[in-house]
Every structure is written in C-alpha cells, then in structure tokens.
Amino acid sequence: MGIKERKELEKKEMRKLILDTAMKLFLEKGFENITLRNIAEKIEYSPATIYLYFKDKDEIIYTLHREGFEELYRWQQKILPVKDPLERLYRHAEMYVSFALENPEYYDLMFIKRAPINRIKEMKLKDGMRWDIGMRSFDFLKENIKECMKAGAFRNTDVCVAAFSLWAYVHGIVSLIIRERCDVFGEEQIRCLVKGSLDFMQQNMIVNNIKKEEQ
Amino acid sequence: MGIKERKELEKKEMRKLILDTAMKLFLEKGFENITLRNIAEKIEYSPATIYLYFKDKDEIIYTLHREGFEELYRWQQKILPVKDPLERLYRHAEMYVSFALENPEYYDLMFIKRAPINRIKEMKLKDGMRWDIGMRSFDFLKENIKECMKAGAFRNTDVCVAAFSLWAYVHGIVSLIIRERCDVFGEEQIRCLVKGSLDFMQQNMIVNNIKKEEQ
Amino acid sequence: MGIKERKELEKKEMRKLILDTAMKLFLEKGFENITLRNIAEKIEYSPATIYLYFKDKDEIIYTLHREGFEELYRWQQKILPVKDPLERLYRHAEMYVSFALENPEYYDLMFIKRAPINRIKEMKLKDGMRWDIGMRSFDFLKENIKECMKAGAFRNTDVCVAAFSLWAYVHGIVSLIIRERCDVFGEEQIRCLVKGSLDFMQQNMIVNNIKKEEQ
Amino acid sequence: MGIKERKELEKKEMRKLILDTAMKLFLEKGFENITLRNIAEKIEYSPATIYLYFKDKDEIIYTLHREGFEELYRWQQKILPVKDPLERLYRHAEMYVSFALENPEYYDLMFIKRAPINRIKEMKLKDGMRWDIGMRSFDFLKENIKECMKAGAFRNTDVCVAAFSLWAYVHGIVSLIIRERCDVFGEEQIRCLVKGSLDFMQQNMIVNNIKKEEQ
DNA sequence: CATGAATGAGAATTCATTCAT
DNA sequence: TATGAATGAATTCTCATTCAT
Numbered sequence: 001m002g003i004k005e006r007k008e009l010e011k012k013e014m015r016k017l018i019l020d021t022a023m024k025l026f027l028e029k030g031f032e033n034i035t036l037r038n039i040a041e042k043i044e045y046s047p048a049t050i051y052l053y054f055k056d057k058d059e060i061i062y063t064l065h066r067e068g069f070e071e072l073y074r075w076q077q078k079i080l081p082v083k084d085p086l087e088r089l090y091r092h093a094e095m096y097v098s099f100a101l102e103n104p105e106y107y108d109l110m111f112i113k114r115a116p117i118n119r120i121k122e123m124k125l126k127d128g129m130r131w132d133i134g135m136r137s138f139d140f141l142k143e144n145i146k147e148c149m150k151a152g153a154f155r156n157t158d159v160c161v162a163a164f165s166l167w168a169y170v171h172g173i174v175s176l177i178i179r180e181r182c183d184v185f186g187e188e189q190i191r192c193l194v195k196g197s198l199d200f201m202q203q204n205m206i207v208n209n210i211k212k213e214e215q
Numbered sequence: 216m217g218i219k220e221r222k223e224l225e226k227k228e229m230r231k232l233i234l235d236t237a238m239k240l241f242l243e244k245g246f247e248n249i250t251l252r253n254i255a256e257k258i259e260y261s262p263a264t265i266y267l268y269f270k271d272k273d274e275i276i277y278t279l280h281r282e283g284f285e286e287l288y289r290w291q292q293k294i295l296p297v298k299d300p301l302e303r304l305y306r307h308a309e310m311y312v313s314f315a316l317e318n319p320e321y322y323d324l325m326f327i328k329r330a331p332i333n334r335i336k337e338m339k340l341k342d343g344m345r346w347d348i349g350m351r352s353f354d355f356l357k358e359n360i361k362e363c364m365k366a367g368a369f370r371n372t373d374v375c376v377a378a379f380s381l382w383a384y385v386h387g388i389v390s391l392i393i394r395e396r397c398d399v400f401g402e403e404q405i406r407c408l409v410k411g412s413l414d415f416m417q418q419n420m421i422v423n424n425i426k427k428e429e430q
Numbered sequence: 431m432g433i434k435e436r437k438e439l440e441k442k443e444m445r446k447l448i449l450d451t452a453m454k455l456f457l458e459k460g461f462e463n464i465t466l467r468n469i470a471e472k473i474e475y476s477p478a479t480i481y482l483y484f485k486d487k488d489e490i491i492y493t494l495h496r497e498g499f500e501e502l503y504r505w506q507q508k509i510l511p512v513k514d515p516l517e518r519l520y521r522h523a524e525m526y527v528s529f530a531l532e533n534p535e536y537y538d539l540m541f542i543k544r545a546p547i548n549r550i551k552e553m554k555l556k557d558g559m560r561w562d563i564g565m566r567s568f569d570f571l572k573e574n575i576k577e578c579m580k581a582g583a584f585r586n587t588d589v590c591v592a593a594f595s596l597w598a599y600v601h602g603i604v605s606l607i608i609r610e611r612c613d614v615f616g617e618e619q620i621r622c623l624v625k626g627s628l629d630f631m632q633q634n635m636i637v638n639n640i641k642k643e644e645q
Numbered sequence: 646m647g648i649k650e651r652k653e654l655e656k657k658e659m660r661k662l663i664l665d666t667a668m669k670l671f672l673e674k675g676f677e678n679i680t681l682r683n684i685a686e687k688i689e690y691s692p693a694t695i696y697l698y699f700k701d702k703d704e705i706i707y708t709l710h711r712e713g714f715e716e717l718y719r720w721q722q723k724i725l726p727v728k729d730p731l732e733r734l735y736r737h738a739e740m741y742v743s744f745a746l747e748n749p750e751y752y753d754l755m756f757i758k759r760a761p762i763n764r765i766k767e768m769k770l771k772d773g774m775r776w777d778i779g780m781r782s783f784d785f786l787k788e789n790i791k792e793c794m795k796a797g798a799f800r801n802t803d804v805c806v807a808a809f810s811l812w813a814y815v816h817g818i819v820s821l822i823i824r825e826r827c828d829v830f831g832e833e834q835i836r837c838l839v840k841g842s843l844d845f846m847q848q849n850m851i852v853n854n855i856k857k858e859e860q
Numbered sequence: 861c862a863t864g865a866a867t868g869a870g871a872a873t874t875c876a877t878t879c880a881t
Numbered sequence: 882t883a884t885g886a887a888t889g890a891a892t893t894c895t896c897a898t899t900c901a902t
Contacts, residue, residue, distance in 0.1 A: 037876090048877085048884050051876095134396075160411075171391055172384055175387070180329070193376060263866075266895080460759075465896060477898085479862055481898075591842060601820070602813030656885095690887075702873095865902105867896105871893100875889105877888090878886100
C-alpha cells in the first residue's frame with residue numbers, strides 16, 4: 001500500500017498548495033477579485049486541474065474557513081501558560097485582535113464574509129458540524145471566563161453573556177478596522193485606539209469587575 | 216404646476232421603489248449577489264429603465280449608503296430628550312442595536328459591506344464628505360460621552376477611545392448577528408445575549424465606571 | 431394661409447437647428463460618438479422631439495450629406511471669377527482642399543464615411559438622385575477641364591479621366607489627413623506637404639501639361 | 646513533440662479563422678457594424694471562445710491592421726526586379742492600386758478606417774512602433790523616388806512632397822472606389838478611369854517630369 | 861407640438877464549470 | 882492525473898426608437 005499512501009500524500013500536498021495559493025491571493029487582492037483562473041495560473045496548473053482536488057470554488061472557500069478556525073485555535077493555545085485567569089483573559093483578547101489583524105482575510109472569511117451558501121446547504125445534515133469548530137473556540141473562551149469567575153470576577157453575569165460580550169467587543173474592534181470603517185483615523189491613531197480599547201476593557205470589564213465584588 | 220409636481224413625485228416614488236427593491240434583494244441574497252437585472256425583474260421593468268433614475272449601479276448603492284446614515288442620525292435624535300447623560304448613553308447603545316437589527320440591510324451596507332469603490336473614487340474631491348455623514352453620528356456619540364465625563368464617568372479615558380470602544384462593542388454585537396455568526400444560539404437566546412450584553416455594558420462600562428471615581 | 435406658412439417656416443428652422451447642432455457635435459466629438467440624445471440635450475429638446483422633424487437618425491445624416499454638397503457647390507462658385515481656366519483649375523484644387531480641411535466632418539460624411547445604408551436602400555428608386563448632387567460638382571470640375579483643354583491642356587486625355595485624376599489627387603491629400611494617416615508628420619509639415627503637393631500638381635498636371643503641347 | 650506542434654498549429658489556424666471571418670464580415674457589413682458576436686456566430690463558436698485567442702476586440706483589429714501592412718510590404722517587394730526607377734515607380738503605383746482593390750477590407754483598415762483608439766493608447770510606449778510598419782512602406786516609396794531623382798526626375802521637388810503626392814494620388818483613386826463614391830460610373834468605367842489615371846500620372850508626374858529637365 | 865417614460869436589442873466582457881482526450 | 886478548448890449564463894451598460902399623454 002506504499003503507493004496508495006504516497007498518492008494520498010501527494011493529493012494532500014496538492015490541496016494544500018491550492019489552498020495556500022488561494023489564501024495568498026485573497027490576501028493580496030481581496031476576496032471578490034480572485035478567480036479560479038488566478039489561482040490556477042499562480043500554481044501553474046490548468047483551472048480544470050483544481051476540480052480534481054476540489055468539487056467547486058465553494059469547497060475551497062469552505063476549507064479555508066475551517067483552516068482559519070484551526071489556526072485560531074492554535075493561537076488560543078498559546079495563552080494557556082498564563083496562569084492568572086484575569087491576566088489570561090486580557091491576553092486572550094489581545095491575541096484575538098492580533099490574529100485578526102495579522103490574518104485579515106482569514107478573519108474576514110471566518111467572521112465577516114457571508115458564508116458560501118451552496119456549500120452550507122449541502123452540508124445541512126452535518127449542520128451542527130458547521131459550527132463545531134467555531135464553538136470549540138467559543139467554549140475555550142467560556143472556560144477562561146469560568147476560571148475568572150472562580151477568581152471572583154463576573155459574579156453576577158451569565159457566563160454565556162460574558163463570553164459573548166467580550167467576543168463582540170474584540171470582534172467589533174477588528175471588524176471595523178478590517179472593513180475599513182476606521183480609515184479616516186489614520187494608521188497611527190488606529191493603533192492607539194486598539195491599544196486604548198483593550199486597556200479600557202481590561203480596566204472596566206475585567207479588573208474593575210473583580211474589585212467591585214471584593215469590597 | 217400641479218402636473219409638474221405630480222411628475223416629480225412620481226419620479227421620486229420610482230427612485231424609492233428601486234431603492235427599496237434593491238434593499239430587499241440585498242437582504243435576501245446578500246450584497247454581492249445582486250445585479251441590476253434582479254432589481255429590474257423584481258419591479259417588472261427593463262434593466263434600461265433603471266438607468267433613467269440612477270447613473271449606474273454604484274449610484275444606487277451610494278444612495279442607499281447615505282440614506283442609511285441619514286436614518287441612523289434620525290434615530291440618534293430620539294434619545295436627546297433623555298437628560299441624564301449616563302442613562303442617555305445606555306439608550307444610545309440600545310437604540311443603535313435596534314437600528315441595526317431592524318434595518319440589517321442598511322446596517323450591513325453602512326458598516327460591514329466593503330465600500331463601493333468606484334463611486335468613492337469619483338467622489339474624490341468630496342472625499343471628506345464621504346465620511347462626514349458617518350462622522351456626524353460618531354461626533355454625536357462623543358458629545359454624549361463628554362457629558363458623561365462631566366458627570367464623572369470615563370475620567371481617565373480619552374474621549375475618542377471611549378467612543379470607539381463603545382461603538383466597537385455594539386457593532387460587534389450586531390455584526391455577529393447580522394452576518395449570521397450567532398445562528399447556532401437560536402433566535403430566543405440571541406435576544407437574551409443582546410439584552411445581557413447591553414446590561415453588562417451598562418454596569419461595567421458606564422455605571423461602575425462612575426462609582427469608582429466617586430469613592 | 432399666413433399661419434400655415436409660419437408653421438412651415440418654424441418647422442424648417444427647427445430642422446435647421448437640429449442639423450446645425452448635429453454637425454457641431456460631430457465636429458467636436460467625431461461621428462461615431464454622437465447619439466441622438468446628445469443632440470437633443472444640446473438643443474434642449476427631448477430626443478422624441480427630433481423624431482417629429484426627422485424620420486430617424488439616418489435621415490439626419492443623409493440630410494447633412496446633401497447639405498455638404500450644397501455647401502461645396504457654393505464654394506465652387508467662388509472660383510468662377512478667375513478667368514484663366516488653368517489658373518482657375520489650380521484655385522479649384524486649392525479651394526477643395528480648404529473646404530475639406532475646414533469642414534472635415536462634412537467632408538468625411540460626403541466622401542469618406544460609409545453611407546447610411548438603410549436610408550440609401552429606401553431611396554433606391556431615386557437612386558440616380560442620390561448622386562445628382564455629387565455629380566453637379568463633378569460636372570463643374572469637368573467644365574473647368576474642358577476649358578483648359580480649349581486652352582491647350584490635357585489634349586490627349588479623356589476629360590473624365592482628367593477630372594477623376596484631379597479629384598482623386600486632392601481627395602487623397604485631404605482624406606489621408608482627415609483620417610489621421612499623416613499625424614506622424616506633425617501639423618507644420620502637413621501644411622508644407624499640402625502646399626507642396628498642390629504646387630507639384632500645378633507644375634506637372636496643369637501647367638507643364640500645356641507647355642508640352644505648345645512646343 | 647508532434648502533439649505540441651499540432652496543437653500550436655491548430656491554435657494558429659483558429660486565430661486565422663477568426664481573423665479571416667472578421668475580415669469577411671468587415672467587408673460585408675462595414676467596419677463599425679461588426680461585433681464579436683457576429684464573428685462568433687459566423688464561425689459557430691461562442692463569443693467567449695474568441696477571448697481564448699484574442700485579448701479583446703481591439704486586438705483582432707490591431708492584428709489585422711499589422712497583417713495588412715506586412716502584406717503590402719510583401720507586394721512592394723515584387724517590384725524590386727524592375728530596374729528602371731521610373732518604370733518601377735509606375736509599377737509601384739499600379740501595384741498599390743491592385744493591392745487596395747484586391748484587399749479592400751485590409752486597405753480600408755490600414756488607410757481609411759478611424760484607428761482603434763484604445764489599443765493604440767495602450768501601446769503608447771511603442772507608439773513610434775505604431776507607424777514604423779507604415780513608414781517602412783512609405784520609405785520604400787521614397788527610395789524609389791530618390792532613384793528617380795538620380796535619373797533626373799523630380800529635380801525641383803522635395804522628396805517627401807513627391808512621395809506624399811504620389812501616395813495621395815493613388816490613395817485618392819482607391820479610396821473613392823472602396824468607399825463607393827464611384828459607383829455611379831459602373832464597374833467597367835471605373836476600370837477605365839483607374840487605368841486612365843495611372844497613365845495620366847505616368848505621363849505627367851513621372852515621364853514628362855524628366856523630359857522637362859532634360860531640355 | 862412636445863415629451864417623459866419605457867424598452868428591446870444588443871454591445872463587450874468575465875467566469876465557473878465541463879468534457880474529450 | 883492533467884489539461885486545452887469550449888461555453889452558457891451572467892454582468893454592466895448604451896442607444897435608437899416608440900408611444901401614451
């Protein structure tokens with residue numbers, strides 16, 4: 001079966017090549033401006049070849065979508081070493097923002113862009129699945145918050161609400177930036193606003209939260 | 216001049232019909248998938264007819280874009296009667312969320328969709344203008360925050376940062392919903408999350424904020 | 431019948447207004463870039479109005495076509511005072527070139543542009559008529575040549591051939607210029623070439639012609 | 646490599662098929678009335694297919710344009726064997742007329758039709774190039790004339806003027822015919838006029854020219 | 861007489877996708 | 882496995898022309 005395995009390996013590599021190239025192009029030129037042809041040209045294969053590895057364009061996008069979540073989850077792991085849950089929560093937010101701003105097209109795909117509808121419909125049966133991967137990250141956040149609760153914070157708040165609130169907060173920050181609603185401010189000030197907002201969150205939504213309860 | 220006026224009225228109504236239809240279709244099929252043809256079919260006119268009322272596709276989108284901001288500003292006026300600035304700020308957020316969720320297509324266009332680039336480029340001279348209309352609403356928020364500051368809140372925070380933070384927060388909430396990243400939760404729970412998040416914001420970012428300073 | 435006459439007069443004036451405007455626009459922007467709408471806008475009438483005065487676009491063009499020939503004929507009359515037929519022939523050529531270069535769009539329409547086919551087909555019965563107006567000018571040239579012959583020139587040449595040759599010569603000059611096949615030379619040199627060519631013609635095709643015979 | 650070669654051959658043939666068809670249609674319907682659709686229909690392919698062989702409509706026209714000049718140059722080579730420069734000049738004219746009348750669509754494109762502007766603009770850098778190919782033929786004519794001068798003709802005439810004059814002369818002849826300004830005369834007489842005009846030119850512009858100087 | 865409103869037909873071009881080889 | 886060739890179905894947009902008023 002050595003041959004079979006090699007074949008499979010090659011297949012995977014080809015898929016990876018296509019996905020990476022697609023992502024690179026999306027990043028360079030924006031999503032709507034990329035065609036299958038562009039991707040094919042870049043990897044120096046014919047457009048038809050791509051169809052040997054992916055059913056259609058949607059499948060490529062859908063796969064990237066999943067990959068994005070894998071990557072995000074990997075980034076989330078990085079904060080595990082931080083022991084203090086409140087500190088970790090702050091780092092969590094910081095990390096999320098970095099992930100988004102460093103991988104804007106992934107982020108766009110994962111949290112902003114309207115999902116590739118056809119594909120999703122086909123997947124209806126496995127619809128739960130569709131969100132599994134996103135839920136995993138959300139649950140990870142909830143865990144973090146639960147630990148903060150044990151440490152005395154968010155005492156009167158539903159864990160889901162707290163998680164959603166924090167998520168919305170950072171998502172708001174990065175999605176306004178990615179979708180260019182902050183361009184008036186200029187790059188420099190945007191950096192300040194991001195930093196300022198994270199600090200604001202730390203003081204008011206995290207730290208202050210606990211102090212209040214301690215009294 | 217009755218005739219002339221009637222004609223003008225009819226013209227306006229036709230424009231409105233086109234705009235409304237466009238909006239409806241945007242809502243149904245998503246922005247990128249709408250074509251002039253679709254709109255024409257829906258209103259049972261020929262595609263060419265639309266060009267009698269709008270220069271091109273961009274103009275339709277641009278007009279909707281502006282209309283959205285006008286409408287938002289009108290909503291913002293509604294909270295002016297609320298005297299207490301902190302209370303007003305809370306209402307501000309609540310109103311923003313309602314505006315977004317009740318006019319998701321407008322909101323999408325205003326704050327999520329990638330901007331119609333050509334039109335913007337043509338408008339280069341009036342480029343400032345492009346954001347004026349958005350800035351007006353942002354300034355309105357800043358005013359509210361300044362008054363909160365006078366009332367003792369946000370004392371150590373830059374007004375811009377505070378405004379951006381609050382904006383990001385509510386934008387995060389609504390854009391996750393509009394772009395269907397909360398569908399797993401189900402409608403009912405989404406309502407709870409929104410309500411919960413607004414309360415969370417009120418306690419931590421607004422009220423708590425001022426208490427701290429008072430001590 | 432005063433009223434009827436006035437009406438007719440007004441009708442004529444309107445036709446003239448349309449024709450003049452059309453021509454002006456053709457001159458400004460070139461033939462293929464003008465639409466009925468452009469013309470209508472310029473005269474501040476609706477496009478539909480034009481159809482009250484002309485059956486269709488072709489009729490406008492066809493009429494201008496005829497007008498061009500009327501104008502050319504008028505220019506031709508100007509050389510009648512020149513008594514010496516050879517001198518007159520030279521002036522004839524010179525005049526033709528001026529007419530063409532000063533009214534390039536008329537000239538284009540009359541001698542270069544493919545005729546408006548539909549209109550011509552309709553006119554088939556009167557097809558002779560189609561060329562009448564052009565023939566008149568050609569005959570005028572032939573007369574001039576006949577007189578030159580009487581004065582001893584073109585002795586061995588068929589009058590038609592001579593006329594055609596001279597016509598072709600000047601037409602060649604102006605049509606190469608009008609259709610921009612001389613742009614490489616630059617404006618200044620074009621002027622020299624035209625002047626030089628006319629002189630060359632005078633010496634070789636006219637004067638020299640007679641001298642030869644005189645010997 | 647037999648396969649590869651065959652493929653290339655087929656590609657070339659397809660290009661040729663498209664070009665030929667385009668030319669045929671141009672001839673039938675006139676230049677401005679040809680669309681890619683027409684061409685596609687004629688060759689029974691889809692419009693999209695044409696885009697596999699040519700970037701756009703302009704490229705087709707531009708290619709035909711160049712091809713025309715190549716062909717003309719080839720025709721010009723045919724007269725080289727004629728040793729006597731005056732005789733050769735006459736043959737030159739004769740050949741030019743034949744080229745034009747036997748390839749009226751090419752000729753039209755090369756010397757009558759308004760140039761495909763977009764394409765030319767794109768080619769700005771190589772703008773000189775645009776006329777190179779035409780200049781080559783014009784220079785070829787000038788060489789011929791210079792030799793005639795050495796043989797005693799055109800003594801008092803600038804070589805450029807002489808070349809332009811002769812060019813204009815034959816261009817006048819053929820362009821009046823191609824653009825149907827001689828149809829009144831009927832085919833038979835047109836042939837006579839052409840022949841007559843060429844003779845007229847030979848006697849007056851070439852031969853007579855030299856005699857004069859000899860005296 | 862004049863026109864506002866409407867449109868059918870058609871233009872160039874693009875792109876995801878298919879299929880025979 | 883890979884692809885060259887082909888295309889159907891779109892897209893935006895333009896224009897001469899018609900017709901009810």
